[in-house]
Amino acid sequence: MTERKRDHVDIVLGQEVRPKHNHWDDIRLLHQALPEIDLDEIDTRVSLFGAELAAPLIISSMTGGFSDAVRINDRLAAGAAKVGVGMGVGSQRPVLQGQVGEESWTVVTQHDVPLTIANIGAPQLIPQGTKPALAPEDAKRALAMVDGDILAIHLNYTQEIVQPEGDRRARGVLEALQAVAAEVPVLAKETGAGVSREAALQLKDAGVRGIDIGGLGGTSFSAVEYYRAKSEGMSLKERLGETFWEWGIPSPISLRLCQVGLPLVATGGLRNGLDLARAVALGASAGGMASQMLRAAERSAEAVVEELQAVVAELKAVMFLTGCGDVSQLQATRTLLTGPTAEWAHALGMEEG
Numbered sequence: 001m002t003e004r005k006r007d008h009v010d011i012v013l014g015q016e017v018r019p020k021h022n023h024w025d026d027i028r029l030l031h032q033a034l035p036e037i038d039l040d041e042i043d044t045r046v047s048l049f050g051a052e053l054a055a056p057l058i059i060s061s062m063t064g065g066f067s068d069a070v071r072i073n074d075r076l077a078a079g080a081a082k083v084g085v086g087m088g089v090g091s092q093r094p095v096l097q098g099q100v101g102e103e104s105w106t107v108v109t110q111h112d113v114p115l116t117i118a119n120i121g122a123p124q125l126i127p128q129g130t131k132p133a134l135a136p137e138d139a140k141r142a143l144a145m146v147d148g149d150i151l152a153i154h155l156n157y158t159q160e161i162v163q164p165e166g167d168r169r170a171r172g173v174l175e176a177l178q179a180v181a182a183e184v185p186v187l188a189k190e191t192g193a194g195v196s197r198e199a200a201l202q203l204k205d206a207g208v209r210g211i212d213i214g215g216l217g218g219t220s221f222s223a224v225e226y227y228r229a230k231s232e233g234m235s236l237k238e239r240l241g242e243t244f245w246e247w248g249i250p251s252p253i254s255l256r257l258c259q260v261g262l263p264l265v266a267t268g269g270l271r272n273g274l275d276l277a278r279a280v281a282l283g284a285s286a287g288g289m290a291s292q293m294l295r296a297a298e299r300s301a302e303a304v305v306e307e308l309q310a311v312v313a314e315l316k317a318v319m320f321l322t323g324c325g326d327v328s329q330l331q332a333t334r335t336l337l338t339g340p341t342a343e344w345a346h347a348l349g350m351e352e353g
């Protein structure tokens with residue numbers, strides 16, 4: 001298990017694991033030649049899940065459970081605290097199941113991160129073969145371990161199908177998720193294949209507080225598992241990884257589909273503050289960035305701070321150039337959908353706006 005977590009980090013840092021097309025490139029914002037606002041006046045602050053953030057940005061859930069993960073999470077948390085943005089930790093399943101110690105997760109509590117997101121997987125909420133299910137008590141433990149504000153429950157069935165040791169049972173998962181959501185605040189989170197409107201409505205009914213749409217466009221776990229299977233000589237898994245490399249709903253489309261009256265986090269393929277602005281303009285309450293922040297954390301805590309500050313500076317620049325004084329104005333600014341994303345929108349009968 002912990003080897004798997006280390007493999008994921010190494011593969012994401014060393015290989016190309018993204019789809020060919022990044023759908024954020026298809027989202028255009030309209031330049032305002034007369035912004036009628038001073039750059040210094042622009043306010044990027046937001047409140048999300050009860051926390052006050054300096055900008056609508058979250059370092060997405062990534063890792064925990066092996067020795068290097070202490071260093072990675074320490075650097076990410078230091079950066080999030082310094083810049084005033086949110087941070088998720090990687091799946092806490094290994095520690096909840098007693099396979100590893102807590103240190104690589106509890107390390108985040110040493111920093112003053114304004115919004116901390118705990119993490120477990122939906123597939124683990126139901127029994128898988130001889131493996132027992134995690135209970136609502138485990139969810140409480142996961143939150144307490146990182147002094148978390150909300151618990152992300154990740155929906156990663158594409159990865160479970162492709163990875164050699166995946167959990168394949170999904171019957172009863174919504175009910176199990178609902179039981180957890182009755183006890184603790186839950187953020188439902190996809191990990192790269194996006195959330196449909198039907199799923200968003202079901203999740204809302206189940207009582208989640210928000211949805212991280214985790215769409216297609218960034219890190220593809222099919223790609224990550226393809227490389228793992230390849231190195232282990234597992235030909236069927238390698239083939240599945242390759243076939244499902246580009247599976248899913250593009251992030252901007254999922255963001256539009258999931259507008260069901262809950263706060264939305266847009267994760268999947270964000271590269272900079274322009275992509276973040278595009279996500280906010282399409283209705284996100286915040287954007288999430290994973291692999292990009294991992295690359296910075298690999299260098300140093302200072303590199304994480306620099307990367308976050310650069311993203312916020314870019315966001316501010318877009319707000320200036322579109323004449324938006326605060327995040328709610330950016331959420332109301334006009335977006336144009338072009339290219340493959342416009343084709344998706346058209347095929348789904350969605351209106352532009």
Ligand SMILES: Cc1cc2nc3c(=O)[nH]c(=O)nc-3n(C[C@H](O)[C@H](O)[C@H](O)COP(=O)(O)O)c2cc1C
Pocket residue numbers: 008009012060061062063089090091119152154189190191192214217218219267268269270288289290291292294
């Ligand atoms: C190394 C790595 C490990 C990850 N582990 C988790 C995890 O444990 N739980 C989770 O919800 N998402 C996990 N993710 C998914 C990310 O949170 C995010 O949804 C995905 O990487 C897309 O964002 P990106 O395109 O900015 O990388 C992981 C991502 C990476 C790169």
